[in-house]
Amino acid sequence: MKTSTEILHIKVDDRDAHPSVTPIYQCSAFNADSAFFYSRKANPNVSELEQVVASLEGSEYALAYSTGMSAIYMVLELLKPGASLVINKYIYGCSYKLFQRYAARIGAHLAILDLTTAEGLKDLPANVDMVIFETPTNPFLKDIDIHAVSRAVKQHNPQALVVVDNTWATPIFQKPLNFGADISLYSATKYFSGHSDVMGGLVLVNNETIYNRLLEGRFYSGTILTPNSAWLLRRSMQTFNLRMEKHSQTTASMLNYLRELPFIEHVYYPRIDGQQLTGYGGIVFVDIRPDLVPFYKTFTGALKWFGTGTGMACVTSMVAQPFSGSHASMTDQEKADMGIEKGLVRLCFGLEDLEDLKEDLLQAFETMESKVDQKHSLDPA
Numbered sequence: 001m002k003t004s005t006e007i008l009h010i011k012v013d014d015r016d017a018h019p020s021v022t023p024i025y026q027c028s029a030f031n032a033d034s035a036f037f038y039s040r041k042a043n044p045n046v047s048e049l050e051q052v053v054a055s056l057e058g059s060e061y062a063l064a065y066s067t068g069m070s071a072i073y074m075v076l077e078l079l080k081p082g083a084s085l086v087i088n089k090y091i092y093g094c095s096y097k098l099f100q101r102y103a104a105r106i107g108a109h110l111a112i113l114d115l116t117t118a119e120g121l122k123d124l125p126a127n128v129d130m131v132i133f134e135t136p137t138n139p140f141l142k143d144i145d146i147h148a149v150s151r152a153v154k155q156h157n158p159q160a161l162v163v164v165d166n167t168w169a170t171p172i173f174q175k176p177l178n179f180g181a182d183i184s185l186y187s188a189t190k191y192f193s194g195h196s197d198v199m200g201g202l203v204l205v206n207n208e209t210i211y212n213r214l215l216e217g218r219f220y221s222g223t224i225l226t227p228n229s230a231w232l233l234r235r236s237m238q239t240f241n242l243r244m245e246k247h248s249q250t251t252a253s254m255l256n257y258l259r260e261l262p263f264i265e266h267v268y269y270p271r272i273d274g275q276q277l278t279g280y281g282g283i284v285f286v287d288i289r290p291d292l293v294p295f296y297k298t299f300t301g302a303l304k305w306f307g308t309g310t311g312m313a314c315v316t317s318m319v320a321q322p323f324s325g326s327h328a329s330m331t332d333q334e335k336a337d338m339g340i341e342k343g344l345v346r347l348c349f350g351l352e353d354l355e356d357l358k359e360d361l362l363q364a365f366e367t368m369e370s371k372v373d374q375k376h377s378l379d380p381a
Contacts, residue, residue: 022048024231041219045230050202052237053192056171057184059204061211063218064225064233068167068187069094071201073102075132075163075183077217078210081106084125088133089114090140090338093327095165099132116142121152128156134165135174136270136277139285139322139344143271150180161210167191168313169270172244173279177206188233190313191282194243198232200225243315243351248281250349250357255284257358258347263289263365265343282313283348285322293343295371296321302367305352305360317350317357 025044030036036043050062065071072095079085085108087099103110114120115133124131131153135144150162163183164176170191176184186192188200205211218224225233251269258267268285270277292299299319300308306319320326323342327335335341349357 022231022234025227027227039227040222040224043224043227043230045227045234046225049225049230049234049237052234053171053186053202054204056240057177057204058171058175059177059184060206060208061204063203063211063214064188064230065201065203065218065223066225066229067199068185068189068201069098070223071185071187071203072098072132072165074214074217074221074223075185075203076102076130077221078161078213079106079108079130081108083108083129084111084127085109086111086113086115086124086128086131088112088116088137088144089120090116090137090142091132091134092138092165093322093330095132095134096327096334097329115144115149121148124152124156126156128153128160130161130163132163132165134168136168136280138168138326139268139338139340139346141168141268141270141283141285143273143277146176146179146181146276154180168283169277169280170240170244171204172241173281174277177204179276182207182210191244191247192233192236192240194236194240194314196309196311196314196316198229198236200229200233244281246281246351247313247349248279250351250354251281251284253354254347254349254357258284258286258361261362261365263292263369265289281349283346286345286347287341288343288345290343291372292365292368295368296342296345298371299364299368302364303360305356306347306364312346312348314348315351317352318346318348320346320348322346 022044028039046064050064054062065074085099085103089112099110111125113123131149133144136142146164153160153162161182162180163185164181166174166176166184167187167190184204186202188202203214255267255269258264264286266287270280272280303319306317308319312318321342322340322344323335327340
């Protein structure tokens with residue numbers, strides 16, 4: 001045997017290694033008799049992550065995708081051309097545009113309803129095939145009764161699918177499948193990751209037929225999560241409960257503080273009914289005073305502990321303006337219809353010390369207000 005041949009086939013026998021955590025299976029292929037076969041179909045790291053999230057959700061099946069948006073896209077692939085798709089009025093901007101474009105491409109009828117109201121449920125089309133919504137919503141953190149939506153949808157079409165984006169509630173505080181949803185999905189990039197260092201998406205179902213259709217779609221589209229990303233997410237899930245507890249404690253403590261600040265007109269926080277939504281933490285929205293709005297960049301520039309990147313739901317605090325950020329892809333009219341104005345600000349609380357965050361917000365708001373005072377002194381009219 002030549003050296004060139006030997007070095008290609010040397011492998012460590014790791015059967016007795018017994019690692020404390022599952023190593024990264026950074027291989028694309030397995031032997032023909034392997035249960036995994038090919039990493040576009042399945043991979044040990046991906047499967048372990050899926051098992052963890054399915055356990056949290058209490059679901060029969062889980063599928064991991066490369067991003068949250070790819071998870072949503074592959075759920076849309078369950079629709080047939082000409083289908084009837086309903087989305088909630090309040091929803092993430094990129095999801096909104098995806099639904100618009102996807103519906104136009106397959107000739108589906110798209111209805112945009114306010115599912116937070118009884119009137120919205122009454123307006124469900126009789127031929128509805130799929131309903132997709134977030135609860136709490138992005139923005140404004142409005143709550144939607146999953147069971148009420150499911151009941152209304154199934155009365156029109158028992159085969160219709162109710163899809164809930166549960167990213168912000170997380171399976172710790174809300175389990176959509178227990179309240180009539182057919183599909184629960186997540187951007188794992190947010191709380192599951194929690195460290196702004198990996199992207200991913202998860203879809204959870206109990207129905208085997210739906211699972212097999214999604215599994216087939218993932219295999220042929222190649223949208224499965226990579227082994228390295230799955231390993232990172234699995235690592236993050238080990239501290240998931242602890243992080244969510246801290247996010248919740250900080251957010252609860254921040255509420256009254258924010259409501260008392262003279263710079264803020266309204267604080268948006270979801271209704272925790274103790275049944276569907278049993279807790280919440282991490283993200284709130286506020287309306288700042290109209291006279292402060294032109295100085296938003298002064299506010300963000302003065303902050304020490306709040307980042308301004310696209311990350312959120314992570315260990316560090318973040319601030320963002322939905323008008324120019326999460327919903328920037330929408331037209332000004334679409335934003336207006338959703339009620340999004342430039343004075344709406346999203347605050348994401350990380351794991352920093354609570355008092356440090358309070359002091360940081362206060363000094364940044366005071367710096368912002370000083371700009372208003374300067375403007376008034378220069379232009380008293």
